[in-house]
Amino acid sequence: MLIVIAKALILRLPGRYAGRWVGREAPLVNIAMFIVAGLGAAVASAASTEPIAPRPPDADRLEARAIFKDLVETNTTHAHGSTAAAELIRDRLLKAGFAARDVVLLAPADKPTKASLVVRYRGAGKLKPVLFMGHLDVVEALPQDWSVDPFKLTEAGGFFYGRGTIDMKDGDAAMTDALIRLKRQGFVPTRDIIVMFTADEEAGGDANGPAWLLKTHRDLIDAETAYNLDGGGGTSKDGRRLFFEVGTSEKIYLTFTLETTGPGGHGSLPGADNPIYRLAGALMRIEAYKFPVVTTATTRASYKAYARLQPGPDSADMLAVSGAAPDLAAADRLSRKPYDNAQLRTTCVATLISGGHAENALPQRAKSTIQCRLLPVDTAENVKATLVRLAKDPKITVTEDAPPITSPESPPTPEVMGKVAAVVHSMWPGVAIVPTMATGFSDDRQTRNAGIPSYDVAGVWSELGENRAHGKDERVGVASFDESVEYTYRLMKALSTAN
Ligand SMILES: [Zn+2]
DSSP states (O other): OOOOGGGOOOOOOOOOGGGGGGTSSSOOOOOOEEEEEEEEEEEOOOOSSSSOOOOOOHHHHHHHHHHHHHHHSSOOTTTOOSSSHHHHHHHHHHHOOOOOGGGEEETTOOOSSEEEEEEEOOOOOSEEEEEEEOOOOOOOGGGGGSSOOOOOOOEEEEEESSSTTTTTTTHHHHHHHHHHHHHHTOOOSEEEEEEEEEESSTOSSSSSSHHHHHHHHHHOOOOSSEETSSEEEEEEEETTEEEEEEEEOOEEEEEEEEEEEEEEEETSSOOSOOHHHHHHHHHHHHHHHHOOOOHHHHHHHHHHHHHHHSSSSSSHHHHHHHSSOOOHHHHHTTTTSHHHHHHSEEEEEEEEEESOTTTEEEOSEEEEEEEEEEETOOOOHHHHHHHHHOOOTTTTTEEEEEEEOOOOOOOOOOOHHHHHHHHHHHHSSTTEEEEESSSSOOOOHHHHHHTOOOEEEOOOOTTTTTOOOOOOOOEEHHHHHHHHHHHHHHHHHHHTSSO
């Protein structure tokens, strides 16, 4: 066993899931180790020191870093678009020997700066392809808000700093290097490997790459299963590897407008029919309502895992909701925390309100926005019917702002979890693997909606509680980046090989 140097054990919080452990006491010793295998989990004790994880050969380590630098230094915020970054990856792959027909750059005709790149690494064609995905765009970063130039890759104190260093140009660089490395080795996968590097996942979102590709070029990206490097990944605390998350589901985004009108009139003559009061009554009932507790294969498995990984006051309640029939009293206690409440049920909350037209007039109109996040098993019809029932007022209309993108859970099957676990454990032996449901959403909702089960499998590690994705001084540990390059190569190889 090698002595552990905390610095070498790195850091990145998988952006989207960053809230998971914030504010919780972390397990510092005797972390339980288990491998999720469908619904069962075997528990054993883990070593308390960490071996140094494998790194890529020098040539690949340096190549991946060079690609990473080029990508970070290519501004791909919403205003700039992703075409320049897609071209950069395309040129690297052409130079590495990929045929032009297998490296296809595509953009909507009216949005030439929002290109995506679809790469096909041809295999023996015996099975349906496997799809890897990563977005190229980043959230805006204002240089005056940062300690370093966000669009330069800066190495300092064991970290790479720059916009996109964890979300997710690290993953894009790792996938590009993996393709080049496999090509150089003459590797022939059992099935084709497709990698899509896409536009417009972040704010803006009017030219979302996966949505557009699925609609217009489904044949190019059709696959049995998708793996996204935009979520998942490892969390460590003071140099100890705590757990490795694999995203298997997300909540569904759905917004409603509640609106009502009344006769109005002079402010000196109030009557019974006031739209503001009627709407307020409906909103109070919606606030008081709790959607039923429903667990999924993912949330049951994650509660079972976290109960063991984090012995503490909540462990018994976590275990009590991880069975086939969740204990409702335990669910109630857990639900006092917004994160657990969101894990256990569909939520709806008032986010906007307006009404009336003059200080001295009775209102003729009142309106509110209700933002709902549905469990993957819930339906828009059910939620709408619930809101109508709670409004209890035929004069209040309840309207969906837009149809939801339904995103069914991708089951954490032993087959999928086992394959990912084998690669994870080849890098970081014995680490606990936890399937998770994100309360937000990613491009997975597009592929899941299209019937392709999708899993978040980023390979970087971050320190518990650190979340700089979308924020100031975004960073990734240098060693963590190098490890993720090796991990991504192994993952791509394993998931495209029949076993
Ligand atoms: Zn992202």
